[in-house]
Amino acid sequence: QPELGKPMRNCYPLPGPDFTYGMYMHRRDGGVPEAIGHWDSVKAKPRRRVMPRDFVAMGSGAVAEGCTKAREFALYYKFKDTRQVDKGILRYGGKAPPGMTFGRPSRPPTPIFDIMQHRYKELWMEQQRARTIVQKVVKKKTGEVRENRASFLRAHPLPVREESFWHLQRYEKVRAPH
Numbered sequence: 001q002p003e004l005g006k007p008m009r010n011c012y013p014l015p016g017p018d019f020t021y022g023m024y025m026h027r028r029d030g031g032v033p034e035a036i037g038h039w040d041s042v043k044a045k046p047r048r049r050v051m052p053r054d055f056v057a058m059g060s061g062a063v064a065e066g067c068t069k070a071r072e073f074a075l076y077y078k079f080k081d082t083r084q085v086d087k088g089i090l091r092y093g094g095k096a097p098p099g100m101t102f103g104r105p106s107r108p109p110t111p112i113f114d115i116m117q118h119r120y121k122e123l124w125m126e127q128q129r130a131r132t133i134v135q136k137v138v139k140k141k142t143g144e145v146r147e148n149r150a151s152f153l154r155a156h157p158l159p160v161r162e163e164s165f166w167h168l169q170r171y172e173k174v175r176a177p178h
Contacts, residue, residue, distance in 0.1 A: 051085070052084055
């Protein structure tokens with residue numbers, strides 16, 4: 001039974017006052033005073049990044065060398081290990097070239113004078129008028145009936161051929177039947 005007005009005790013005994021909770025650092029463990037006193041800064045080492053292989057360049061080089069079989073391609077890739085070019089300008093503390101800016105260029109400012117004079121509305125109205133004129137011209141063109149061969153020959157008849165009375169000689173001797 002717990003004592004009156006006190007919580008029930010758990011069954012586990014706590015370690016003594018010389019016990020350190022957490023991980024103990026043997027080299028430097030000055031506690032809170034050392035943590036507050038100075039910053040532990042680590043300088044980053046510039047790692048050389050291994051770029052992936054450039055299979056497009058290696059494949060075109062292998063074809064130029066005359067490789068045709070998969071084994072020849074594999075041997076070419078093994079001996080001519082071409083890597084992609086690192087296009088990262090700023091990497092591991094690199095300096096940007098002078099005059100270089102990053103990001104998208106800003107839009108040019110909208111002239112407030114054109115807004116106040118409704119210039120954009122006028123430009124839009126002109127575009128709509130031009131569009132309706134073009135649509136009317138196209139509609140007129142589609143309204144015409146296309147000319148076919150018969151209507152063309154009616155309008156432009158062929159020249160009349162003169163009839164020739166020349167016959168072959170073997171047909172001239174034949175008499176007409178009575």
